[in-house]
Amino acid sequence: MSETELVLRSTRVVTPEGTRAASVAVRDGKIIAVLPYDAAVPAGARLEDFGDDVLLPGLVDTHVHVNDPGRTHWEGFWTATRAAAAGGITTLVDMPLNSLPPTTDTANLDIKREVARSKAHIDVGFWGGAIPGNVKDLRPLHEAGVFGFKCFLSPSGVDEFPQVDQAQLAAALGEIAGFGGLLIVHAEDPGHLEAAPEAHGPKYADFLASRPRASENDAVAGLIDLARRLDARVHVLHLSSAEALPMIAAARADGVRITVETCPHFLTLTAEEVPDGATEFKCCPPIREAGNQDALWQGLADGTIDCVVSDHSPSTTDLKTPDFGTAWGGISSLQLGLPAVWTAARERGHGLEDVVRWMSTAPAELVGLDAKGAIAPGRDADFAVLAPDETFTVDPAELQHRNKITAYAGRTLRGVVRSTWLRGRRINDGTTLAEPTGELLERPRA
Numbered sequence: 001m002s003e004t005e006l007v008l009r010s011t012r013v014v015t016p017e018g019t020r021a022a023s024v025a026v027r028d029g030k031i032i033a034v035l036p037y038d039a040a041v042p043a044g045a046r047l048e049d050f051g052d053d054v055l056l057p058g059l060v061d062t063h064v065h066v067n068d069p070g071r072t073h074w075e076g077f078w079t080a081t082r083a084a085a086a087g088g089i090t091t092l093v094d095m096p097l098n099s100l101p102p103t104t105d106t107a108n109l110d111i112k113r114e115v116a117r118s119k120a121h122i123d124v125g126f127w128g129g130a131i132p133g134n135v136k137d138l139r140p141l142h143e144a145g146v147f148g149f150k151c152f153l154s155p156s157g158v159d160e161f162p163q164v165d166q167a168q169l170a171a172a173l174g175e176i177a178g179f180g181g182l183l184i185v186h187a188e189d190p191g192h193l194e195a196a197p198e199a200h201g202p203k204y205a206d207f208l209a210s211r212p213r214a215s216e217n218d219a220v221a222g223l224i225d226l227a228r229r230l231d232a233r234v235h236v237l238h239l240s241s242a243e244a245l246p247m248i249a250a251a252r253a254d255g256v257r258i259t260v261e262t263c264p265h266f267l268t269l270t271a272e273e274v275p276d277g278a279t280e281f282k283c284c285p286p287i288r289e290a291g292n293q294d295a296l297w298q299g300l301a302d303g304t305i306d307c308v309v310s311d312h313s314p315s316t317t318d319l320k321t322p323d324f325g326t327a328w329g330g331i332s333s334l335q336l337g338l339p340a341v342w343t344a345a346r347e348r349g350h351g352l353e354d355v356v357r358w359m360s361t362a363p364a365e366l367v368g369l370d371a372k373g374a375i376a377p378g379r380d381a382d383f384a385v386l387a388p389d390e391t392f393t394v395d396p397a398e399l400q401h402r403n404k405i406t407a408y409a410g411r412t413l414r415g416v417v418r419s420t421w422l423r424g425r426r427i428n429d430g431t432t433l434a435e436p437t438g439e440l441l442e443r444p445r446a
Contacts, residue, residue: 003027004045006424008383009037010055014356015375024055026381029423033377050385053418056356057375058090058122058382059338060363062147063237063261063309065330066092069115070100075314075402077119080334081438083312083400085121085428087335088384088417091364091372091441092122096129096150097161098313104129104161105137106144113440120438122422123382125367130172130183131162138175145442147367148182148235153219154190157284157329163190170226177232180446182366184235187219188285200325202277207324211286216241224251227258235366236260238311240285242295249304259366261307262296264340265331269407279320279327280407283313297348300358307366308358310337316403332406335399339415340408342388352388368444381424390416400433 006026013022013034021037025045041047061084067074084092094112096103103109103126116124128146130138138149151172152163164172176183192215199210220236224247227234236248239262251258265283270290274281281287299305313330321327333340342355364373371380393412396404420428427434 004032004042006046006048007041008048008050008055010050011037011052012054013375014054014056014352019353024375026424029381031375031377031379031381034375050418054352054386054388055375056088056352056384056386057360057373057379058384058420058422059088059359060091060369060372061089061309061312061334061337062093062307062363062367063311064092064094064334065098065313066094067098067314069111071098073402074098074316077116077124079400079402080312081119081121081124081436082433083334085420085433086400086417088338088386088420089334090122090382090384090420090422091125091369093125093127093147093367096127097156098158100160102129102161103127103146104131104134106140109141109144109146117440119436120440121427121433121436122438123441124438125441127184129161130164130176132164132168135171135175138172138181139179142179142181142443147443148184149176150184150186150237152186154186154188154193156186166222173226173232173234174230177230182233182235184237185223186237187223188215189219189222192218198325200323202322202324204271204274204276204278204281204324207282208271208286208288211284213241213243213288216285217244220244221247224248224256224258228256233257238263238266238285239305240266240288242292242299245295245299245304259306260304261309262300262305263309263311264333264337265407266296267293267308268340268344277322279322279324280405280409281331282324282327282329283311283331284329301350307362308337308341309363310334312401314401314403314405317405320405332401332403333408334401336394336406336408336413338384338386338417339413342415343413346414352386369441370444381421383421385418387416387418389414392416
């Protein structure tokens with residue numbers, strides 16, 4: 001312990017063994033020991049005592065649309081990673097769209113990495129994309145270090161990232177299964193969407209009718225069947241229909257390698273409360289009714305849902321027209337995910353250990369980042385310090401993401417992020433964000 005550089009102390013440290021008073025020793029950006037609270041501080045080490053504020057492992061968000069390069073006026077690595085750091089997130093994995101070019105081959109991946117390198121306030125990894133015609137690019141992307149591959153079963157909203165049909169899905173998944181990769185899927189069935197009433201006008205009920213639960217349910221059922229047949233590993237993105245949970249649980253019990261995530265907005269916002277014209281609430285799949293939300297929380301409680309991640313999908317203000325048919329679909333929540341989920345989880349009887357499992361440990365496990373997701377020896381010294389009982393009211397002007405639009409505006413949330421630490425360095429002190437020191441991450445090699 002004589003080489004300890006930093007000791008972080010709190011009466012409440014969330015560890016894999018539970019929450020307890022502890023001192024966490026750090027050297028060279030790594031946790032080297034979790035010690036009793038009153039352990040002596042080695043000579044030369046700096047002590048940071050957080051009192052009763054809670055020391056959490058830094059959050060891991062595996063579903064972020066940074067949109068850089070090409071649509072940097074929508075977001076960008078500089079602003080997205082600042083927002084993440086302000087919200088206690090220390091690692092994110094960037095989606096292959098809506099950047100220009102999309103991350104669908106290694107040349108485009110190289111472009112994105114070069115853009116991100118000097119702008120990342122936190123650690124950043126990358127997903128690849130599976131689109132029609134790029135099966136030949138999947139293995140090279142895998143070998144270049146992407147964490148897996150995203151595809152859409154219905155239109156993505158941008159022309160440069162087309163959806164795959166069932167034959168293309170099978171071809172891509174067969175290729176990915178061949179090298180042991182992961183396919184992550186926007187699972188909405190296009191047939192159901194085409195048959196549904198077209199989204200139009202300012203009323204949220206009309207938009208909700210245009211994205212029926214059956215679209216998600218049938219897409220998930222088909223994905224399960226294909227994953228079973230190919231013995232492939234798949235992940236369902238941003239699940240909003242709780243009706244799909246029983247089939248996911250049954251498939252998993254039957255040996256199908258399927259995981260699933262949901263998002264803060266599905267757990268904290270309901271269709272019944274969306275005002276007319278409030279398209280900051282528009283996302284695809286959509287925010288559904290309160291009863292559906294209750295069932296999603298049950299899926300988290302029983303372990304059917306693995307992760308809670310943001311699906312941060314920002315746009316410029318002008319694209320959020322008051323017409324739900326024409327407005328861009330996406331919710332910006334990077335900075336607010338932790339307090340939003342904690343506020344609702346607390347009311348439903350869950351503890352911070354549950355929130356850490358959903359928002360840090362499980363996402364890290366999803367992408368194989370063994371150095372992230374827990375306060376334990378050998379892990380990166382990534383932390384969020386949270387005042388769990390303090391409240392604040394969301395003021396969009398105070399958010400760090402580029403375009404100050406959020407469905408959480410005016411909401412009172414519980415849980416204030418006091419500071420964020422990346423590999424033993426404080427990158428957010430609650431008022432100021434440090435210059436970028438994030439690293440670009442690659443998929444761990446076997």
